[in-house]
Amino acid sequence: MANRLVVISGCSGGGKSTLLRALALRGYATVEEPGRRIVIEEQRGEGRALPWVDMRAFAERAVAMAREDMGRMAGQQGTIFFDRGLIDAASALGSVGGGTLDEIIGTERYHPQVFLTPPWPEIYVEDSERQHGLEAGIAEYERLLMDYRQLGYDIHIVPKGPVEERADYVIEMLGP
Incomplete structure (x- = not known):
């Protein structure tokens, strides 16, 4: 079976989670962003692996969680959409000296x-799980764009607009 593990990445606050919900409503399997899950878990506990407390610990947990997500979903049928994933986590870890993309990712591919x-300033909102500003989100977006290109992925920039049109775009670009 062809690899149908599809990543939706990009700028924080750019509408990824909303897009994933729209795809889920169309019957596609989706995987929630590792970063948000980690932040929620950490805020319930001691809160040490938070990106604003210890970015390296946070990124290491995100790499492990994203790897688990890939493994868990690899045998599933159909297209599965990931809200971020291993590349995003590896990019974050690499940005704080945790290794190169190739070292962190190995042979795993989406x-x-x-x-x-x-970046979509008109919809950007900080919340209890996203405590960085839009500038940091834009810097992350530019780093991710560079990292996905370096790894040879075919990048599609999702046009801004109503979520249903964005979901249509993703599905159309993937083809049959």
């Missing part, structure tokens, strides 16, 4: 097409 949501 579908060759990846979808990035661009």
Whole structure:
């Protein structure tokens, strides 16, 4: 079976989670972003592996969680959409001296097409799980764009607009 593990990445606050919910409503399997799951878990506990407390510990947990997500979903049928994933976590870990992308990722790969949501200031919101500003989100977006390109992924920038149109775009670009 062809690799149908598809990543939706991009700028924090760019509408990734909303897009994933729209795809889920169309019957696609989705995997929630590792970072948000980690933040929620950490805020319930001691809160040490938070990106604003210890970015390296946070990124290491995100790499492990994303790897588990890939393994868990690899045998599933159909297209599965990931809200971020291993590349995003590896990019974050690499940005704090945790190794190179190739060292962190190894041979694990997603579908060759990846979808990035661009910075979208009009919808950007900070919350208890996203405590960085838009500038940091834009810097992360630019780093991810570079890292996905370096790894040879075919990048599609998801156009801004109503979520249903964004979901249509993703599905159309993937083809049959």
